[in-house]
Amino acid sequence: MAVYDCFTFFNELDILEIRLNELDPHVDHFVVVEATQTFAGTEKPLYYKENENRFAKFSDKIIHVIVDDLPDRSSAWEREAFQRDAMMRGLVHAAPNDIIMISDVDEIPKPQFLKLISPLNTRDRIHFLECEHFNFKLNFRVVDKWIGSGAIRVLEKKNIRSPEKIRRLRARQSRRLPMWLNQLLMMARNKSRFGAFIKHSIYENAGWHFSFMTTTGEMTEKIAAYSHQERNTTAFNTEANFQKMIDEGRAICGRALEEVSMAELPAYVVDNQAKYRGILNQKR
Known part of the structure; x- marks a missing residue:
């Protein structure tokens, strides 16, 4: 049984480095x-390809899928x-019972929870690893x-036809509903998606x-590139606006931000604080 960690990547090089180092003991590919x-449909460099020497120690585990055939569609969501x-x-050599994780590069599972997932408890089951959300x-x-804060999906390869459809499955219909009702609603949805x-x-x-862990200038680049094009306006997508959010302690979504202790972050970050000082608040 092998574990495949599958994720989309734009240009989040620091986050990719943290992810690879944090998950390396638990992931085969x-x-x-x-x-x-x-x-959004504009040409972009292959950032991983240009920086692959930075990740050379993981080269035997990395399967780099280059998507150069995005369809000419008007919707950013369709391209995503x-x-x-x-x-x-990247899963052509995966066995039916291999364990597959589906997420974006900035959604990193905590290693202690990966230890709880085994071939036995993943048989005909999907695990949702809910994430805490961090900005800037x-x-x-x-x-x-909130229900859209992100979750890593973990399941057997044999139950995946479309990673996008798996991504659309929510762990909960509502945080206001009791767990038993959430479970019942999810079972009904799974029946329509998986046939079982x-x-x-x-x-x-x-x-x-970890969203928008970069400079304010690169934040404007990301907003111009990603699927939430409703935010790509002259009023919102400016360096000054992002700096104001940071100064006021507000996230991209408008919710408040709180500073957490280093103990709550990935071990690789804790051990390499100087390397990531640009994306850590260390003013205290």
């Missing part, structure tokens, strides 16, 4: 899915879905949880979702 265009489904190109700095956490009543498990605070 990393499937890095990178496109030659942004979700196409790139995510290209994860399957690795130690700036979004205060209020696939079981599921939810692990809370089981990952880190």
Whole structure:
């Protein structure tokens, strides 16, 4: 049984480095899915390819999927879905019962939760590793949880036809509903997606979702490139606006940010604080 960690990648080099080092003991193959265009449809460099020497120690584990055939579609969301489904190109040698993780590069599972997942408890089951959300700095956490804060999906390869459809499966219909009702609703949805009543498990605070861990200038580049094009406006997408959010302690979504201790971050970050000082708040 092998573990495949599959994720889409844009240009998040620091986050990729943290992910590879944090998960290396628990993962057999990393499937890095990178496109030659942004979700908005503009040409982009292959950032992983240009920087692969930085990740040379993981080269025997990395499967680099280059997506150079994004369809000419008007929707950024369709391009994102196409790139995510290209994860399957990196799974051609995976066995039916191999364990597959599906996420974006900035959604990193906590290693202690990966230890709880085994071939036995993954048989015909999907695991949702819910993430805490962080913006701008690795130690700036979004205060209020909400259902869209991100989750890593973990399941057997045999139950994957479309990673994008797996991505659309939510762990919960609502945080306001009791767990038993959430479970019932999820079973019904799984029946329509998988043709069977696939079981599921939810692990809370089981990952880190590190968004916009870069300079304010590069934040404007990301907003111009990603699927939430409703934010790509002259009023919102400016360096000054992002700096104001950071200064006021507000996340991209408008929720409040709180600073957390280093102990709550990945061990690789704790051990390499100087390397990541640009994306850590260390003013105290």
